[in-house]
Amino acid sequence: MLVEFTVGNFLSFKDKRTLSFEAGSISELPENVIKISKYKLLRSAVVYGANSSGKSNLIKALDRMRDVLLNSVKLNDKDELDYSPFLLSNQSEKAPTYFEIEFIISEKKYRYGFEYNNVEIVNEWLFIKDGTKKEVAQFIRTPEGIGVSDDFKEGNGKESSTNNNRLFVSLVAQLGGSISKTIIEWFRNYNVLSGIDHKDYKGFTLKMLHDKFNGCEESLSLFQKLKLGFQDINVIESEFSISDLPNDLPEKIKVKISKDLRDKTVISAKTIHNKYDKNGKVVDSVLFDTEVQESEGTKKIIDLSGPVFDTLISGKILIIDELDAKLHPLLTKQIVALFNNSKTNPQNAQLFFATHDTNLLNYDLFRRDQIWFTEKDESEQTDLYSLVEFKLPDGSKVRNDSNLEKNYIRGRYGAIPFITNS
Numbered sequence: 324m325l326v327e328f329t330v331g332n333f334l335s336f337k338d339k340r341t342l343s344f345e346a347g348s349i350s351e352l353p354e355n356v357i358k359i360s361k362y363k364l365l366r367s368a369v370v371y372g373a374n375s376s377g378k379s380n381l382i383k384a385l386d387r388m389r390d391v392l393l394n395s396v397k398l399n400d401k402d403e404l405d406y407s408p409f410l411l412s413n414q415s416e417k418a419p420t421y422f423e424i425e426f427i428i429s430e431k432k433y434r435y436g437f438e439y440n441n442v443e444i445v446n447e448w449l450f451i452k453d454g455t456k457k458e459v460a461q462f463i464r465t466p467e468g469i470g471v472s473d474d475f476k477e478g479n480g481k482e483s484s485t486n487n488n489r490l491f492v493s494l495v496a497q498l499g500g501s502i503s504k505t506i507i508e509w510f511r512n513y514n515v516l517s518g519i520d521h522k523d524y525k526g527f528t529l530k531m532l533h534d535k536f537n538g539c540e541e542s543l544s545l546f547q548k549l550k551l552g553f554q555d556i557n558v559i560e561s562e563f564s565i566s567d568l569p570n571d572l573p574e575k576i577k578v579k580i581s582k583d584l585r586d587k588t589v590i591s592a593k594t595i596h597n598k599y600d601k602n603g604k605v606v607d608s609v610l611f612d613t614e615v616q617e618s619e620g621t622k623k624i625i626d627l628s629g630p631v632f633d634t635l636i637s638g639k640i641l642i643i644d645e646l647d648a649k650l651h652p653l654l655t656k657q658i659v660a661l662f663n664n665s666k667t668n669p670q671n672a673q674l675f676f677a678t679h680d681t682n683l684l685n686y687d688l689f690r691r692d693q694i695w696f697t698e699k700d701e702s703e704q705t706d707l708y709s710l711v712e713f714k715l716p717d718g719s720k721v722r723n724d725s726n727l728e729k730n731y732i733r734g735r736y737g738a739i740p741f742i743t744n745s
Contacts, residue, residue: 331421372697377705528629553594638670696738
């Protein structure tokens, strides 16, 4: 489970800023909190902010840290790293990007991080805290070299084999290190999705529905609960046909694609709708082609259901930018409620998403420590803060009976667009 994530010198983040999933000492919505050993972690969190304030960049940072780690094993000695520093300061434009993440596996807390530029890993570190014991350094990497502790035996003797542009954890995992493999696998367990380009995971969802395993029943239950109009989904597997391709594709491209996909199967979805007589009695059913006859919002809910239920079933972490795009606020609320409820989220999965939907700003859905904001300062760097730590002009903190949506729109919490009268 994710405890906290820190980013520095990446895109609009110049100084280090931390997103925390640790529950604060507040009393509202205790069901939104997961207790693991001595830790109390949040089931979900949301970030608000004006356009271009850094919400998406925070999500990109989580995605980038994972990608740098997982792709490290593929790098040759001279390959450059994916480096995107804060460019609006002469102090940061050539300084290293900073990523650090804390997470819990089997009641052990891991703290792993690294700093890098376009050509090398500058620093890298790993600490583990087991239960009530003190945090113990496993290894620390600096420009002078890599120091490995006795607790990280799998790293002994591998220091000199690590290229300057490659992460030590990645190398040790490739050579069979058990702790390193655990870290790599944890990073594979969080998914970063776009709430706008949701077709990218349509295939995954249709496969889940077609195979009738892990989440199919839950997906259908969600569709019915949301009253999207259809009664069931018929997922059909068929042989590829050239007629499946868009009509406006050039004939040469159609022929090439047909050759490449010959003997391949295609999975498509049809929604089943009731047909009624003049008295409103169901007399038959009709199949709708989801791509042609369903709304954009319905298509998004269907596409999202695969990653959502895979995350809930597997106890993973789901991160979505623009979750609310194309969705009615009540639909978005239902998705969040799935994560906040221990009955629908028994594996303690976590959700983090960015949104502009102020209808979600209420105490029926979120605690104050689950609500985060991004805002740029006069130097155009992003600040990140939670509602629970925010102080009003008189020095007081936000009360748990405040009208959150109204106060946010009025600008009392910052993180809204500044519009001039010119």
